Amino acid sequence: MKGLRLFRILGIQISLNYTWFIVFGLIAWSLASGYFPSRYPDLNRSAHWVMGFLGAFFLFLSVLVHELTHSYIAKKEGIEVKEITLFIFGGVSQLTKEPEDSKKELKMAIGGPLSSLVLALVFWILSLTTRPSPNLRLFAGLLGYLAFINLSLAIFNLIPGFPLDGGRVLRAIYWGKTGSLKKATRIASETGKWIGVGIILMGLFLIMMGNLIGGFWLVIIGIFLRSAAEGGLQQVVMKGALEGVKVRALMSRNMISVPSSFHINQLVEDYFLTHKHTTYPVTEGERIIGIITMKQVKEVPRNQWREKTVREVMRPIQEEMMLDPDGEAVDALQKMIRTGEGLLPVVQDGKAIGMITRKDILTLLKIKTDLME
Ligand SMILES: [Zn+2]
Secondary structure, eight states, X not given: OOXXXXXXXXXXXXXXXXXXXXXXXXXXXXXXXXXXXXXXTTSOHHHHHHHHHHXXXXXXXXXXXXXXXXXXXXXXXXXXXXXXXXXXXXXXXXXXXXXXXXXXXXXXXHHHHHHHHHHHHHHHHHHHHHTTSGGGHHHHHHHHHHHHHHHHHHHHHTSSSTTSHHHHXXXXXXXXXXXXXXXXXXXXXXXXXXXXXXXXXXXXXXXXXXXXXXXXXXXXXXXXXXXXXXXXXXXXXXXXXXXXXXXXXXXXSSOOOEETTXXXXXXXXXXXXXXXXXXXXXXXXXXXXXXXXXXXXXXXXXXXXXXXXXXXXXXXXXXXXXXXXXXXXXXXXXXXXXXXXXXXXXXXXTEEEEEEEXXXXXXXXXXXXXXXX
């Protein structure tokens, strides 16, 4: 998931998903025009807006603390965390690997909601102590909201559907019982999907009863939970199936590459129509210098096919588009998804020694998962 890079804490890159700006605005607006005016009708509009913005900002910090707690425990358990991306309902910590046993998983999963509960308690006590003083009423209101929102964060994340924290707790318990991570993930994801459906139905019910905004939020949360549960399961199955498979073992050695001096009409005749791949590495001597795809060829007007060479039309090769023969197949697939390429060359010392297509990986994936059922 791409995001805006903010800063690093504990050696972890903190990034912001772009949806956050929309949500930040929506939260500040709904606080400033609904939540705070109804509780503090005597304060003026600008005070409500200040409270709204501070509320949204501290909500962001609360989510960050929640995610950092997960990451801190992960690090202590020996799992590196590369990046935390904050988005609408929370964050995604990018772990470099899955926890090895159910006890570690349980500790990591429960840490986030516990930190939110602690924050809720701290904000609640602070709001109680500031409330009696008339000068601090604005802060008391803000602190009360933060106590409420941290409690909500804890409860939402404890919903027992994978990949939410509650679902991870559920998975860790099943995992400990059955000894099978895959089975446990399947059960926790299934639960997550059905809870998602339940939340969607609840939202639709609220909409029918006239509560449009509340109902709409529930429907969005339900849809999010359902798709996250499906995605989480796929990821675990995929990682399990491709675990330990190296690029070298999967690549085909008879790489079909195009010399850079070829004209586009030659490329179409001798490659696209002959070998039926949609992507080819471009070489100059033995060196690989770029990649050419159908999409790029289609952008060249047909009457220029005899004049333009492959070199003029291709995408110059970048580090991002090359595979290391000793790299993992899982990473190769992720690179393909990131770059949007269906074929990547395997490069050793500047020379292309083979290639992998997305189809190669998916076929292996299908064979392996079918055999493992
Ligand atoms: Zn969490």
